[in-house]
Amino acid sequence: xxxxxxxxxxxxxxxxxxxxxxxxxxxxxxxxxxxxxxxxxxxxxxxxxxxxxxxxxxxxxxxxxxxxxxxxxxxxxxxxxxxxxxxxxxxxxxxxxxxxxxxxxxxxxxxxxxxxxxxxxxxxxxxxxxxxxxxxxxxxxxxxxxxxxxxxxxxxxxxxxxxxxxxxxxxxxxxxxxxxxxxxxxxxxxxxxxxxxxxxxxxxxxxxxxxxxxxxxxxxxxxxxxxxxxxxxxxxxxxxxxxxxxxxxxxxxxxxxxxxxxxxxxxxxxxxxxxxxxxxxxxxxxxxxxxxxxxxxxxxxxxxxxxxxxxxxxxxxxxxxxxxxxxxxxxxxxxxxxxxxxxxxxxxxxxxxxxxxxxxxxxxxxxxxxxxxxxxxxxxxxxxxxxxxxxxxxxxxxxxxxxxxxxxxxxxxxxxxxxxxxxxxxxxxxxxxxxxxxxxxxxxxxxxxxxxxxxxxxxxxxxxxxxxxxxx
Amino acid sequence: xxxxxxxxxxxxxxxxxxxxxxxxxxxxxxxxxxxxxxxxxxxxxxxxxxxxxxxxxxxxxxxxxxxxxxxxxxxxxxxxxxxxxxxxxxxxxxxxxxxxxxxxxxxxxxxxxxxxxxxxxxxxxxxxxxxxxxxxxxxxxxxxxxxxxxxxxxxxxxxxxxxxxxxxxxxxxxxxxxxxxxxxxxxxxxxxxxxxxxxxxxxxxxxxxxxxxxxxxxxxxxxxxxxxxxxxxxxxxxxxxxxxxxxxxxxxxxxxxxxxxxxxxxxxxxxxxxxxxxxxxxxxxxxxxxxxxxxxxxxxxxxxxxxxxxxxxxxxxxxxxxxxxxxxxx
Numbered sequence: 001x002x003x004x005x006x007x008x009x010x011x012x013x014x015x016x017x018x019x020x021x022x023x024x025x026x027x028x029x030x031x032x033x034x035x036x037x038x039x040x041x042x043x044x045x046x047x048x049x050x051x052x053x054x055x056x057x058x059x060x061x062x063x064x065x066x067x068x069x070x071x072x073x074x075x076x077x078x079x080x081x082x083x084x085x086x087x088x089x090x091x092x093x094x095x096x097x098x099x100x101x102x103x104x105x106x107x108x109x110x111x112x113x114x115x116x117x118x119x120x121x122x123x124x125x126x127x128x129x130x131x132x133x134x135x136x137x138x139x140x141x142x143x144x145x146x147x148x149x150x151x152x153x154x155x156x157x158x159x160x161x162x163x164x165x166x167x168x169x170x171x172x173x174x175x176x177x178x179x180x181x182x183x184x185x186x187x188x189x190x191x192x193x194x195x196x197x198x199x200x201x202x203x204x205x206x207x208x209x210x211x212x213x214x215x216x217x218x219x220x221x222x223x224x225x226x227x228x229x230x231x232x233x234x235x236x237x238x239x240x241x242x243x244x245x246x247x248x249x250x251x252x253x254x255x256x257x258x259x260x261x262x263x264x265x266x267x268x269x270x271x272x273x274x275x276x277x278x279x280x281x282x283x284x285x286x287x288x289x290x291x292x293x294x295x296x297x298x299x300x301x302x303x304x305x306x307x308x309x310x311x312x313x314x315x316x317x318x319x320x321x322x323x324x325x326x327x328x329x330x331x332x333x334x335x336x337x338x339x340x341x342x343x344x345x346x347x348x349x350x351x352x353x354x355x356x357x358x359x360x361x362x363x364x365x366x367x368x369x370x371x372x373x374x375x376x377x378x379x380x381x382x383x384x385x386x387x388x389x390x391x392x393x394x395x396x397x398x399x400x401x402x403x404x405x406x407x408x409x410x411x412x413x414x415x416x417x418x419x420x421x422x423x424x425x426x427x428x429x430x431x432x433x434x435x436x437x438x439x440x441x442x443x444x445x446x447x448x449x450x451x452x453x454x455x456x457x458x459x460x461x462x463x464x465x466x467x468x469x470x471x472x
Numbered sequence: 473x474x475x476x477x478x479x480x481x482x483x484x485x486x487x488x489x490x491x492x493x494x495x496x497x498x499x500x501x502x503x504x505x506x507x508x509x510x511x512x513x514x515x516x517x518x519x520x521x522x523x524x525x526x527x528x529x530x531x532x533x534x535x536x537x538x539x540x541x542x543x544x545x546x547x548x549x550x551x552x553x554x555x556x557x558x559x560x561x562x563x564x565x566x567x568x569x570x571x572x573x574x575x576x577x578x579x580x581x582x583x584x585x586x587x588x589x590x591x592x593x594x595x596x597x598x599x600x601x602x603x604x605x606x607x608x609x610x611x612x613x614x615x616x617x618x619x620x621x622x623x624x625x626x627x628x629x630x631x632x633x634x635x636x637x638x639x640x641x642x643x644x645x646x647x648x649x650x651x652x653x654x655x656x657x658x659x660x661x662x663x664x665x666x667x668x669x670x671x672x673x674x675x676x677x678x679x680x681x682x683x684x685x686x687x688x689x690x691x692x693x694x695x696x697x698x699x700x701x702x703x704x705x706x707x708x709x710x711x712x713x714x715x716x717x718x719x720x721x722x723x724x725x726x727x728x729x730x731x732x733x734x735x736x737x738x739x740x741x742x743x744x745x746x747x748x749x750x751x752x753x754x755x756x757x758x759x760x761x762x763x764x765x766x767x768x769x770x771x772x773x774x775x776x777x778x779x780x781x782x783x784x785x786x787x788x789x790x791x792x793x794x795x796x797x798x799x800x801x802x
């Protein structure tokens with residue numbers, strides 16, 4: 001497999017301009033000292049308890065997401081392009097959601113197949129006709145970007161349901177600033193620390209009309225959830241309550257928290273549980289995580305849910321190929337960020353092509369997430385490919401396929417020293433009265449040599465992401 | 473504050489206090505087990521260890537489970553047993569889990585402190601304890617408890633969260649003041665033998681030492697160690713930070729703060745308990761039977777615990793619902 005675009009080094013070995021300050025530091029710092037700081041980082045992450053639990057493993061098995069000391073650096077000019085592209089994309093996705101749950105203009109125009117949207121399992125009938133405050137559906141979005149062989153950025157997928165990982169962005173930065181303060185004085189690195197503040201701002205802006213001083217809460221499935229650390233972290237950083245479903249109840253269409261001083265009204269819920277668990281009286285009746293009556297209160301406009309239920313229909317992998325079309329339709333602009341070319345296996349031609357080229361392609365389940373339910377052709381055995389072929393043939397409409405991109409690499413500390421490893425990037429976008437694009441994001445790195453799967457549940461690590469200000 | 477948060481904080485500090493007192497209980501028991509056999513009938517049958525279990529009211533289940541009561545069994549059960557919810561292992565785990573669930577309500581330093589304790593405890597094995605010595609482990613447990621208490625006092629804002637942590641710690645400590653007194657044996661079994669006097673002195677001073685209260689005793693009484701004085705120190709002396717009086721007095725104050733002038737059953741109960749230890753006289757208590765007095769205090773403490781739970785940790789709408797249902801059923 002091709003090694004892909006190297007973020008730090010030019011093809012002939014020279015150091016790219018935006019990595020030169022880091023390279024000088026690397027060369028002038030004794031190896032033992034670097035090793036010491038790497039160990040310090042690990043101990044510190046463990047003590048602070050920044051861990052995640054892995055599904056399918058014994059409960060209470062908390063793992064550390066490996067943190068790598070080499071930052072991913074994005075030059076200012078590149079970031080300006082990315083920022084404009086992310087803003088444009090998230091804006092269009094919100095307009096799309098408002099449309100498909102409202103007038104459905106884009107379906108009537110025939111630009112997106114009607115059935116693809118309306119019969120999608122992520123489309124929430126219950127949301128038809130609901131006007132959400134400010135027209136914002138996806139308040140918090142995470143857009144996954146990758147760079148292919150020529151260094152061009154592509155959007156790999158959109159995350160509009162409950163995107164996670166932002167706590168790692170913040171903690172990685174805190175760790176880098178603590179361990180390597182000298183690097184921050186050599187370069188102008190855009191700060192990401194304002195994220196919790198901006199999040200609180202957009203959540204308060206999303207409050208139902210007429211509430212002067214809205215009470216915000218973060219709704220978590222509980223401490224057994226793999227992202228619990230993040231839920232607690234964000235609630236703490238914003239200074240709001242972290243609640244579980246059982247801490248809330250609904251009376252007369254208002255949502256209350258059970259407190260030591262009796263019931264207290266809640267106006268905005270940043271929910272970190274999936275749609276189907278929100279309210280057992282409307283969605284999954286067996287859910288113990290949600291709040292009975294919550295959806296009625298929401299529909300009555302007495303409480304805001306962020307993100308709104310039903311956003312999943314816009315980030316579904318079967319709808320993804322149509323995002324460029326949405327941008328043209330709603331904004332009359334050309335898309336700044338490109339999609340990865342995608343074969344839709346519900347189409348006969350695409351299906352035939354894919355089945356003939358399984359060994360070269362990446363095939364993904366349209367509703368899958370977290371790197372589960374996908375086939376990376378070039379990295380799979382013949383038997384794995386044949387097994388997957390049967391799964392595709394059973395339900396072709398359930399899959400899409402994309403060319404295997406040779407993701408860009410970044411030098412990473414591994415057993416044998418510094419070596420290139422594949423990375424991606426998830427920037428976070430907050431939508432309120434304005435759209436905030438946080439300068440940076442979460443860079444995930446596939447620690448196994450040659451691996452393209454960066455998910456933390458599959459052995460991925462993370463890096464700090466530096467967006468440079470001005471100059472190179 | 474959420475009811476669930478109040479409940480978790482209360483139990484986080486209760487569990488840390490329980491771990492510390494379990495260490496002190498083991499400490500005093502080990503000291504007593506040093507007495508030569510002729511001073512302590514039944515020592516060969518591990519009488520001191522049995523008394524330790526009796527003080528906790530768990531001798532029968534432990535015997536049923538392990539088939540034997542000896543030093544190793546009791547130590548394993550009280551320190552390491554994952555299926556004993558009150559073992560030090562389980563206490564540190566429960567405190568850390570509660571703190572993890574309530575990271576938002578406490579300071580980062582408090583969580584990191586409990587997390588460190590738990591990670592170290594999890595890495596401990598019976599073989600390692602044997603290698604390092606039990607004393608080292610007991611010192612470690614006490615210092616972990618002290619560390620959490622110190623970080624809490626030093627970093628947490630004096631709001632509701634702080635008050636619920638206080639409630640948990642002091643209700644647990646009050647309970648142990650009574651139980652630890654129990655373990656040193658009842659003061660009435662006197663038949664005047666010199667060996668018995670020596671044994672009794674040994675036991676009471678072992679108790680004082682394991683509570684770091686020997687110096688306090690000497691300063692306060694300036695006389696030889698006697699059962700009567702030790703009982704007074706443990707129950708009725710405000711200068712002793714672990715006495716029943718200190719604990720119930722603190723509970724009363726904290727509950728008054730939480731009530732903010734409102735009439736509350738929990739405040740009344742804590743006040744009554746506190747007054748009972750403040751105005752009791754040790755000679756009267758002994759004359760009327762110490763055991764009965766202790767049992768009564770234990771029962772009232774437990775009642776206070778239930779009342780705190782009902783007042784703050786059960787949501788009002790559930791309470792109202794239960795009330796309505798009860799009325800409808802009637």
